[in-house]
Amino acid sequence: MPAVQETVERVKRIDVDQYRYGFETLIESDKAPKGLSEETVKFISEKKNEPAWMLQWRLEAYRRWLTMTEPTWARVDYPKIDFQDLYYYSAPKPKKTITSLDEIDPEILKTYEKLGIPLREVAMLEGVEPKPGEEDPNRRKIAVDAVFDSVSVATTFKAELKKAGVIFMPISEAIREHPELVQKYLGSVVPTSDNFYATLNSAVFSDGSFVYVPPGVRCPMELSTYFRINERNTGQFERTLIIADKGSYVSYLEGCTAPQRDENQLHAAVVELVTHDDAEIKYSTVQNWYPGNSEGKGGIYNFVTKRGDCRGNNSKISWTQVETGSAITWKYPSCILRGDNSRGEFYSIAISNGYQQVDSGTKMIHLGKNTSSRIISKGIAAGRSQNTYRGLVTAHRKATGARNFTACDSLLIGDKCGAHTVPYIEAKNSSATFEHEATTSKISEDVLFYCIQRGLTQEEAVGLVVNGFVKDVLQQLPMEFAVEAQKLISISLEGSVG
């Protein structure tokens, strides 16, 4: 039936247009055979030239994974994933070792150009070392460790970081160059047995970032990684490990966009953060994976385990996230407040439109004395989406004086979407003070009309009101991300009203 075919084609085209970052790059890739087995795990480990202990670690995780079942408690609904029908490794074919950005595959550079973000900034970034006295404080530096599909292809700013003693490299390199650090910390926050997806990640993770900030060092720049899924049917299993040693500080930015495709794609990343005494990690994410088309088809499944361990006294971990993409998001960046006086923060904006399903939130586990945590969550649901905040705050028996403040606001746009708040609160000692506030509101017609009467279009009005709603959280993002995020929020709500 040509008419039907034409409709299908048209929908596809509309979809490509709407998803600004929906394109694919034509580069040869190097794939593992389809499916998951010990052979796949060995293939990946071999590709990465890994030492024997790493392969062993992966294999143990794989065997453990075989005994586990997928969790079903989240408020998300999707067809069963056939884990044997996925590719677990894909890398751009390495030509030779890359020493400068000029040597990167022009196709890859073009991809970044279309994305309009990181490597295009290279020109600017190349004026790295301004002449003394001419430093522009407004132009903060960003080091970009670009992860393209599974392999890091570009690393900038290495020299300056090296001078400060900061290690920032693909984790695959760190496994070879700093095995003592990796062995000490990998899996120490998210153990290989932690949960179904984290265990899967442990077995087959392809690459990711590794950061170590030595004692007393304030990392001289924001560290940034841009992820991108490119190969059809390739699960992405990123692994990130960040360690802030005593009295150090680092701010890390993660952002991603993905090309449009038909099949659902699995993304199961693991991020582990460790702060020692008096150290601080600020981790910011802008997530914009392909959300699926207007009928809810396709889109990324984003099952992520992110956890920080405030291991030392007076240490701090702060998560800030802007979630706009993915068909399904299952994500709970958490803090274990182990050290006395340690502090955890979670600032989140989760936007769902179309048929997106978001189940996200955080866990604040208070173990040390006088630990404090703060949760500010802003959920925005539009279209036919479902947006759930799920949060856990617990105080251990020994966590005397623990304090938590949670504010959880949901905004509904239209009447076919849903927002849900599922807080779990558990205090095992009487000196803990936990405060929880939650609101759910509908975007007000009167407010929209007020804006429209002043000349804004319906969409501009929605964008403005929503950006106002999420302002507290946007302010937590580093400047360059906040601007990008604000644009993204408006883009992702296009077509949500009218």
Add this chain to the structure above:
Amino acid sequence: MALLEVKDLKVRVEEREILHGLTLTVNEGEIHAIMGPNGSGKSTLSHVIAGKPGYEVTDGEILFKGEDLLAMAPNERAAKGVFLAFQYPVEIPGVSTMNFLRTALNAQRKARGDSEYSTPDFLKKVREVSKSLNIPQDMLKRGVNVGFSGGEKKRNEVLQMALFEPSLCILDEMDSGLDIDALRIAADGVNALHSPKRAMVVITHYQRLLNYIVPDVVHVMSKGRVVKSGAKDLALELESSGYAQYEDA
């Protein structure tokens, strides 16, 4: 020349007819006052002119500068010069007044094909206007109308009017909730905008406002119609005799 022509307008809200054939002509440079009892349809008329959703026009037409106003999207009407100072201005948390003013002004300019204001030009203009209205700069940093007093909200409406320079200003009870001084300041702001090309429609319950903003024409509205029009003395007359004589009109 006629700026606004409302002809035999019939409007329904949720199946109930509220305006039953209303006719009103406002020429360039004129100030019109609309008075009338509660529920007579004054705000409804202003909403329909501005294009608020939820109102069904079943008959009649509205021409603005000779064009079919009802065929235009509400934001298009704003860009063409229709401004409504709301009886109840809303609050927009998290959106600073300054940002709001700038976004709106640039949206209107863009729709008209004008270039956007540069930041210094914009700031200069806002500073001038807010100073004349006695609006402190600090207030402009706060969320739109968030925590503003009643009087501050109304002044913020006049500020926007001054900034956007519309050709038709509809002021829906801008005097309600204002103390004497605030009323004078706001009225001065409105008078400063009076020009041969610009018309004002002032909706009010009190003749007092009309001592400050002197109307060319006063209309009495009752039960969804204009039942009497006259010169400014009509307002004084209403003040003493009330609306009773128009109830059965």
